[in-house]
Amino acid sequence: MNQAPVFAVVGHPNKGKSSIVATLSQNDAIAIALEPGTTRRSHAYPLQVDGQVLYTLVDTPGFQRPRRVLEWLEAHSVSASDRAAAVAAFVTQHRGNPQFSDECELLTPLIEGAGIIYVVDGSVPYNPQHEAEMTILRWTGRPSLALINSIGDENYGDTWQAALGQFFQIVRTFDAVRAPFEQHLSLLRAFGQLEPAWENPLKAATGFLDRQRQQRRQHAATLIAQTLQQMMGYRHSRSLAEDLTASASSQNKDALASELRKSWYQHQRQREQQLRGDIQQLYQHDQLQRQEAKLEWQSEHDLFSEGSRQLWGANKGYLAGVGFGAGAVGGVGIDALTLGASFGTGALIGGIVGAAGSYFYGDRLPLPTLKIGPLRDGVKTASFGPVPDTQFGYVVLGRALNHWWQVSHRNHAGRTALALATTDSHWLEGLPKQDRNILHRALEKARKGKAPGPNDPHKLGQAITRAMETYNEWQLKNL
Amino acid sequence: MVKQSAAKPSVTKTPITKQPLRLLMDFDAQIQRDDQQAPDFIHRRDRKCALSGEEHNSPSGPAHWLAWLGRFDNSSDQSSGPGQSTEQHWQRINSGFIALGAVLGIITMTGLLFYDGGQRINVTVIIGFVALQLLFALLTSLQSVVGWQPWRPLLNRVVPAPAPALQPLQPALMARAAQGGGLSFAVAALLTLLAMVVTQDLAFGWSTTLNTAASGYHQLTSALATPWAWLWPAAVPDLALVDATRFFRAGTNTALTPARWGQWWPFISMLWLVWVVLPRLLLRLLASALVRLRARKLLLCHPGLRALRERMATPVLDTGAGRNDANDLPDTRYNTLLQPLPEKAHLLSWAGAGTVNDKQASPSVLSAICLGPALNVGGLASLGQDQQAIAQLTASSDAVTAIVLVRSWEPPTGELLDFLTSARQSWPVGSRVCLLPLEATTRSPSATALQPWLRFAERCSPGFVTVGDIVISTELAQS
Numbered sequence: 033m034n035q036a037p038v039f040a041v042v043g044h045p046n047k048g049k050s051s052i053v054a055t056l057s058q059n060d061a062i063a064i065a066l067e068p069g070t071t072r073r074s075h076a077y078p079l080q081v082d083g084q085v086l087y088t089l090v091d092t093p094g095f096q097r098p099r100r101v102l103e104w105l106e107a108h109s110v111s112a113s114d115r116a117a118a119v120a121a122f123v124t125q126h127r128g129n130p131q132f133s134d135e136c137e138l139l140t141p142l143i144e145g146a147g148i149i150y151v152v153d154g155s156v157p158y159n160p161q162h163e164a165e166m167t168i169l170r171w172t173g174r175p176s177l178a179l180i181n182s183i184g185d186e187n188y189g190d191t192w193q194a195a196l197g198q199f200f201q202i203v204r205t206f207d208a209v210r211a212p213f214e215q216h217l218s219l220l221r222a223f224g225q226l227e228p229a230w231e232n233p234l235k236a237a238t239g240f241l242d243r244q245r246q247q248r249r250q251h252a253a254t255l256i257a258q259t260l261q262q263m264m265g266y267r268h269s270r271s272l273a274e275d276l277t278a279s280a281s282s283q284n285k286d287a288l289a290s291e292l293r294k295s296w297y298q299h300q301r302q303r304e305q306q307l308r309g310d311i312q313q314l315y316q317h318d319q320l321q322r323q324e325a326k327l328e329w330q331s332e333h334d335l336f337s338e339g340s341r342q343l344w345g346a347n348k349g350y351l352a353g354v355g356f357g358a359g360a361v362g363g364v365g366i367d368a369l370t371l372g373a374s375f376g377t378g379a380l381i382g383g384i385v386g387a388a389g390s391y392f393y394g395d396r397l398p399l400p401t402l403k404i405g406p407l408r409d410g411v412k413t414a415s416f417g418p419v420p421d422t423q424f425g426y427v428v429l430g431r432a433l434n435h436w437w438q439v440s441h442r443n444h445a446g447r448t449a450l451a452l453a454t455t456d457s458h459w460l461e462g463l464p465k466q467d468r469n470i471l472h473r474a475l476e477k478a479r480k481g482k483a484p485g486p487n488d489p490h491k492l493g494q495a496i497t498r499a500m501e502t503y504n505e506w507q508l509k510n511l
Numbered sequence: 512m513v514k515q516s517a518a519k520p521s522v523t524k525t526p527i528t529k530q531p532l533r534l535l536m537d538f539d540a541q542i543q544r545d546d547q548q549a550p551d552f553i554h555r556r557d558r559k560c561a562l563s564g565e566e567h568n569s570p571s572g573p574a575h576w577l578a579w580l581g582r583f584d585n586s587s588d589q590s591s592g593p594g595q596s597t598e599q600h601w602q603r604i605n606s607g608f609i610a611l612g613a614v615l616g617i618i619t620m621t622g623l624l625f626y627d628g629g630q631r632i633n634v635t636v637i638i639g640f641v642a643l644q645l646l647f648a649l650l651t652s653l654q655s656v657v658g659w660q661p662w663r664p665l666l667n668r669v670v671p672a673p674a675p676a677l678q679p680l681q682p683a684l685m686a687r688a689a690q691g692g693g694l695s696f697a698v699a700a701l702l703t704l705l706a707m708v709v710t711q712d713l714a715f716g717w718s719t720t721l722n723t724a725a726s727g728y729h730q731l732t733s734a735l736a737t738p739w740a741w742l743w744p745a746a747v748p749d750l751a752l753v754d755a756t757r758f759f760r761a762g763t764n765t766a767l768t769p770a771r772w773g774q775w776w777p778f779i780s781m782l783w784l785v786w787v788v789l790p791r792l793l794l795r796l797l798a799s800a801l802v803r804l805r806a807r808k809l810l811l812c813h814p815g816l817r818a819l820r821e822r823m824a825t826p827v828l829d830t831g832a833g834r835n836d837a838n839d840l841p842d843t844r845y846n847t848l849l850q851p852l853p854e855k856a857h858l859l860s861w862a863g864a865g866t867v868n869d870k871q872a873s874p875s876v877l878s879a880i881c882l883g884p885a886l887n888v889g890g891l892a893s894l895g896q897d898q899q900a901i902a903q904l905t906a907s908s909d910a911v912t913a914i915v916l917v918r919s920w921e922p923p924t925g926e927l928l929d930f931l932t933s934a935r936q937s938w939p940v941g942s943r944v945c946l947l948p949l950e951a952t953t954r955s956p957s958a959t960a961l962q963p964w965l966r967f968a969e970r971c972s973p974g975f976v977t978v979g980d981i982v983i984s985t986e987l988a989q990s
Contacts (some may be wrong), residue, residue, distance in 0.1 A: 037942075044921070044924075045922050045924060046963075055831050056830075057831035057832060058830040058831075058832050059830070059831060059832040059833075059834060060832075060834065060837075061832070061834065061837040062834070062836065062837070063836045063838075063840050064838050065840050065841065065843070066959060066962075066963070067840075067841050067843055067922075067962075067963055068922035068924070068963055069841055070840060070841055075836075076828075076831075076833060077830075077831030077832075077834065078831050079828070079829065079830050080827075080828070080829040080831075081826045081827070081828055081829075082562065082826045082827050083827075084559065085952075088831075089831065094923045094924075095924070096600075096925030096926065097924070097925045097926050097929065098926070099889075099893070099894055099926060100894065100926065100929070103893075103894055131925070134925070156918075156921075157951050158918040158952055159862070159863070159918070159921065160890075160891065161862040161863050161889070161890030161891055163891065184920075186951070206545075226833045240826060240828050241828070241830075243825075244828050247821075247825060313549075313550070314550070316830070316832045319837055403701035440671055444832075458939060471573065483675075483678070486809075486812040487812075489814055490814070490817070491833075503964070
């Protein structure tokens with residue numbers, strides 16, 4: 033049986049070896065720091081599909097004493113044919129020796145058959161002084177690939193590329209923190225080029241990773257759809273005590289409204305945070321710190337403030353458009369009842385009414401109001417919510433898509449807090465008309481407390497998937 | 512692909528064949544429970560179920576999935592669960608309807624056949640009542656097909672609110688219960704009729720205010736008796752009987768033989784059996800079939816089933832994200848400060864720092880400090896050259912003061928530590944080394960780049976190594 037390929041990520045200390053492994057293994061819990069010696073032991077990160085390992089990445093400590101190792105190797109080698117054996121003998125000889133513990137850790141996977149991924153920092157000048165470690169790697173006889181990572185802002189990639197080409201079969205540039213997902217796959221495919229037997233497992237692995245990404249997008253769309261429906265239709269209710277019912281003065285009502293409003297807001301915030309957590313978990317960003325304005329109503333980031341509405345809400349023209357579409361669907365019912373005798377007037381009237389309603393609400397975000405229900409079974413119920421119009425849904429959706437986009441485009445090597453920056457133009461304009469209507473109808477239905485039909489969640493999920501594509505294109509265009 | 516065998520016991524204990532309603536409810540309850548589970552866990556679990564099914568060539572429907580999930584359940588009560596509970600609820604409702612129907616059937620028939628010896632029992636009334644029963648039966652079925660639930664508020668008070676998955680099934684379930692009650696009513700009424708025919712002397716006749724001839728009435732009874740005319744001709748009243756048994760409230764028909772009044776009973780019995788009992792029976796069976804059909808359809812449309820199939824078909828991809836050493840970072844605290852450069856010192860260049868090969872040559876301020884040209888150590892220099900440099904400085908003065916130029920972006924390694932340790936051992940007491948990190952550009956090194964050097968100096972022998980700064984030295988010289 034063919035053994036799954038193993039790739040040891042090696043290099044000088046602090047060149048981003050762990051960052052490369054973190055990004056490719058989608059693990060944001062790997063210790064990464066600008067401190068030599070952060071990685072003290074080798075750690076294997078296998079990629080498994082249904083329990084079968086397709087390949088393994090091994091994160092290793094950096095070279096500490098390459099000249100001394102090379103000196104030992106040269107002293108114990110007779111000819112070029114015994115160099116790999118000399119490297120193995122070095123590891124055997126020095127295992128347990130604290131002076132060479134890092135070298136033993138990084139050379140062990142190589143003598144066990146791993147491919148070499150040699151990482152350098154392309155943001156600092158080329159340094160010929162690293163030749164000792166490159167020579168040791170060449171002595172192992174293992175297939176090798178050099179990776180020019182970029183930790184800083186400068187770019188010395190060209191000089192590195194020219195120099196490394198003399199030592200390594202393949203030289204690639206890969207920014208562990210900023211490289212887009214397509215480059216991850218491309219790099220993994222390049223790993224497969226190191227040996228013919230490795231090509232198929234790496235090809236299969238990239239196929240699985242690609243499919244996983246697509247499924248994550250769909251899953252994220254489902255999560256956003258569920259959250260939207262729940263937040264749009266959420267009503268906070270409370271049974272009223274007899275005394276309060278009896279003395280239903282305006283002061284009591286105000287206090288009650290304030291209390292229910294607070295609980296309603298808190299629930300909506302928690303629900304939004306839950307979505308954030310779910311999306312991050314979906315993309316395996318468990319350690320991610322977020323910097324985002326909370327779903328606030330009363331602060332400067334007020335969800336219903338003019339700025340927030342302009343940022344994430346739908347504009348009047350958009351709402352009038354989708355309002356017309358939704359109204360026209362209702363109006364078709366009139367035409368059906370008249371067996372077409374109204375010649376489509378019903379659809380037209382429905383469309384105009386829908387558009388007018390949406391246009392009217394387009395420039396404001398009304399808050400829910402307190403409602404006290406009739407006495408039933410001796411108890412009165414006070415309720416707050418759901419939101420009176422769909423603009424709220426567009427704001428929640430915009431914020432959710434922004435978070436999803438940032439998380440899905442974030443590499444696991446990133447250690448800075450995720451800043452959910454604001455933007456100055458609107459993405460909704462690029463959404464196909466059919467999806468706008470599906471989205472608007474779903475928001476309206478949820479707001480009115482109507483149960484979704486059997487296919488509605490699926491349709492909404494698909495509309496949000498396309499909204500994600502639209503948002504992605506819009507973001508990339510802005511970038 | 513590796514197929515993992517299912518954990519033992521692999522033989523399912525729960526019966527696979529389940530009533531569609533129970534299956535729907537059990538499935539829905541499991542999906543609700545899964546909402547509380549981690550998505551990764553349910554994906555792994557369901558994928559394993561699918562692989563186990565493939566291995567044993569067993570189907571992968573919801574029933575098998577539930578059985579697979581329950582295979583470790585040692586409870587002897589296999590019938591427990593939400594499906595069973597729902598069925599029991601409805602069994603109680605059905606029983607209530609049956610009991611009520613039976614009581615009402617007996618009372619109704621007793622009322623219809625009330626005979627005090629004076630007035631005849633009017634066949635016309637019985638025919639009308641039969642028509643009414645038939646109409647009720649059809650309306651009950653129609654209401655379930657349309658989904659109208661006028662009894663819903665009443666039901667909500669009696670039974671707990673149904674799960675969302677069961678809500679679309681409520682009309683069909685209610686129709687089944689109502690048809691069961693109707694059937695019970697019809698059968699009880701028929702038995703009452705037969706009992707009264709046997710135990711009492713009933714006198715039937717027909718009467719109507721309308722000016723109807725006996726022949727017309729005979730046509731009506733013959734039409735009603737068509738279904739059983741071939742089976743029991745005696746149960747079809749002939750014209751003579753119809754003609755003879757008409758009675759008027761205002762007059763008396765004493766000429767008729769008393770036995771003739773009783774000859775209507777076979778017709779009445781068959782009328783009830785064929786037009787009340789049989790339709791109820793058929794509609795009851797239809798309602799049961801409708802419940803099963805709808806439950807099956809709801810299960811197929813269940814959003815959880817779509818997600819389950821997706822999970823079963825999607826391979827579990829583990830990218831190696833399980834390892835977490837995010838908190839296992841080296842101690843980055845330090846107490847050392849940057850020091851001014853010594854007034855006079857020997858100059859050493861570690862790994863080519865500050866040499867002409869480097870981007871930034873040795874700073875000009877050093878020319879006034881240094882006692883001679885820089886000695887190359889580390890990097891491309893051999894270990895022997897390192898030792899030669901140490902020996903050269905040992906011979907030149909009593910206590911050595913040296914400045915070691917290093918690249919700030921190349922973190923200190925074990926080799927530098929070895930070099931400094933060797934120098935300390937070789938040089939006289941009171942010797943000092945000042946590390947001077949240089950930046951790749953003309954700027955001074957950033958604080959982030961200097962921190963590892965300060966920590967490195969702390970790890971070296973106390974008082975032997977410091978980290979120098981040109982800016983501090985220049986400022987001191989100017990003051």
